[in-house]
Amino acid sequence: MTTFTQTVLFxxxxxxAKFREEAIALNHGTPQSMLSEVFASGGYQLRTSPVGxxxxxxxxxxxxxxxxxxxxxxxxxxxxxxxFGPGQHFYSADLLPPGATFDPAVHGHWSRQVGPDPLLTxxxxx
Numbered sequence: 570m571t572t573f574t575q576t577v578l579f580x581x582x583x584x585x586a587k588f589r590e591e592a593i594a595l596n597h598g599t600p601q602s603m604l605s606e607v608f609a610s611g612g613y614q615l616r617t618s619p620v621g622x623x624x625x626x627x628x629x630x631x632x633x634x635x636x637x638x639x640x641x642x643x644x645x646x647x648x649x650x651x652x653f654g655p656g657q658h659f660y661s662a663d664l665l666p667p668g669a670t671f672d673p674a675v676h677g678h679w680s681r682q683v684g685p686d687p688l689l690t691x692x693x694x695x
Contacts, residue, residue, distance in 0.1 A: 571595040571603045576651070576659040578644060578678060580628070586646040586663040586678045611694035618642075618688040623681035626673035628665040632695035635659055640688035645679045652683060660695070 572592035581587045598604035611631075618640075635642075636658045643652045644659065653659060663678050665671055682688040 573605060577662060578629075578646070578659055579662045580664055580666060580676070584666050584669060584675050586628075586676065588646065588649065588651060588659075608695075613694070614692045616688075616690045616692065618682045618690075620682060620685065620687055622688065624679050626677040626679050628671065628677040629661045629663045632660070632662045632664070634693040634695065635661055636691040636693070638689040638691055640682055640686040641684045642688050642690065643681050643683050645681075646677075647675075662695070 571594075573595055575591050575593055577589050577591055578586060579589060593605050595603040595605050597606065635653075637653045637655055639655055641652055641654045643650050646663075651659075665676055669676065671677065
């Protein structure tokens with residue numbers, strides 16, 4: 570079976586943000602055009618961030634795909650970071666656990682623009 574690998578930023582059972590890889594089955598369509606199932610979405614949003622942008626630790630407000638259209642975006646969690654460039658993506662499901670009070674030493678992730686070009690991203694809500 571053909572699959573598409575999605576990188577997921579998620580909140581683990583210990584409350585910490587982590588990365589994992591998940592396979593999405595491409596088992597619909599024809600051999601020349603394999604498709605996944607149709608996933609629901611709640612709208613999309615474009616964002617631009619200037620050279621030098623960096624956020625503080627935060628959690629995602631809702632699940633969403635993030636597609637990098639221009640520039641590079643680094644996402645950091647406690648002890649690890651990854652850089653995503655044009656054409657790359659990740660699924661952000663790093664939500665504050667129910668009943669938790671946000672603690673930047675435990676929860677969330679940070680993001681920043683890297684490289685010489687402003688960052689342009691497309692967010693598609695899950």
